[in-house]
Amino acid sequence: MRKTFAAAVAACTVALVAPAGVAETVDPGFSRVCVIEYNVDQIPALAAGLHADDILYHSGDRADAVALWKKEQDTLRAGLEDNGWGTLKDIDKDSLWPVEDHTASSVIAEDLGSSDTGAPTTLDTPFSAGEVAYFKSAASYTTQRFQDCGREVNRPVPAAPSSLDLALAPGKIAGIVVALLAVLGAGAAFAASAGLIPGVALPF
Structure with a gap:
């Protein structure tokens, strides 16, 4: 089930500062869309976060879901510039998840309450509870990076579990x-x- 992101992450707008003595105005045609700048170490988490729904609830098997995740990583790597940084633009804000803490225990707890909400459970995915927690944490991390909107905030990058290499x-x-x-x-x-x-x- 796609988690929608609150309207609070609307695109950032930049006001044009008028000269002294003149009323401040905002040109509606001049706006800046929030972007995410990333380096190679952040790629696995961003690829997981931007495509968490498609990876977790992939219509194929585990191998297909992991292959999709790795394919999206390759796409981000291709966007790296000579300085080692890339920029994510045109982000689908509706695909971003709410910022929440996720652990294997919280995922299992969500499964127990899913019958009330109708949300997909871990059983609907080809991943373990710990792996699901990683993809969900990556989704929250990605949302936080988008919310930063150009601010330099040192956010810990979720580490992918080594079990994702298992068949x-x-x-x-x-x-x-x-x-x-x-x-x-x-x-x-x-x-x-x-x-x-x-x-x-x-x-x-």
Whole structure:
């Protein structure tokens, strides 16, 4: 579900300062749209934040969603200038998320309350709760950068979890391991009960 950003982030306008003794006026045709300046270290988070909805609730599988994220990173890298900085312009303000704190625990709590709000849950994504928290944190970070609107604010960049390099989400890997252990345990129990393992017998 797309999170809409409050109207408070309307484009910044710059007033023209009139000479002394003349009333100050604002030329409606002269305005400055807020932009985000970025360097290479900020690219993963910005790519995740600008496309959080499309990545989290991708119609394909996990590999497709991660590939989309990496593709958007490549697009931002291509925008870097010789000085190592790029500028994001024409940002879709309606795609920005509210600024909130996100952790794996808060994501799980949101899942528990999603039946009341109708919002998508972690089960609707190919990612774990911790990975979902990263993409949501990146979305909040991106919104904050847009709100800064040219001000130099030192904002910590969310760090992408290394698990995003895995083919499966950590939770699904754990589930597979548990299932395999259950199958192996059942097989061992059957073999022992059938006397197929010398010296091992199950009490009945």
